[in-house]
Amino acid sequence: MSTTVQPPADQPAPLTDRHIVPAVVDGQTVYLECPTWCTIDHVRDSQKFLVDVWHSGAFADLEAPRRNGTPSLLAYARLGLDSFSEDDDMRRPFIFVEDGSSGEDSYMDAEHAEQFADNLVAFARNIRAMASAMRGVTA
Template sequence: MSTLADSIEVATAPTTPAAPRLRPALVDGQRVWVECEEWCVVDHVAENERFLVDVTHAGAAVDLLVPRQNGRLQLLASARILASDSGSVEEREPMVAVDFQDVESLYLSPSEAVVAADRLVEFEARLRALARVATVV
């Protein structure tokens, strides 16, 4: 029997943080080198930011796809790691961004993301119970 977790496409992010690497970036048309985490999948050359402080890092998306009656899958939520090179030390720390269709994004600290994941497990059990009740009706 499949679970809610089975419909999540898992990103291939490393389980332990690796040392930052230097990668090329374009900033106002000039090639520079920026520290970039292993999990970052952004093409910083293609972005060509106006200022160095605008360089941001993003990981691969983890998508939650739900089946629709027409047999198609619909994107319900997407999550990814984000980090910026600007701001205070706390503001530069990686966070987990969760995007929902037509709803404002959530930006979670790693510990908040763990709590959210735990609550998703609880939600899965309740959703499964609702499905059983609806099947009986």
């Protein structure tokens, strides 16, 4: 037996680019709306409760090269949506950013994400200026 499950009627975020996909919840196949950017296989990533079904886009990684070694992952970000969450904020699309080690994370709306991106651009500009200055220094 399968069932089509809809997010709550008061879903605050429009999901204009979506499709209906199968998901396994408590061993049962259900069909739910899934954003086209979601990369989760909701059948393989089965959940015990519907409220635990969430959507995630591809990850964007921020890595720093090292002089003698492999790059270090400084942070990663992804687009997310928890359609069935009891938390209204999680039922709206968000960008999730975490450093991957400290447990510190940020859930951002579009305005915050754009501000964060502006901060990254300024940070990159400063790093380029440091690299430029470093090239003129002899040891």
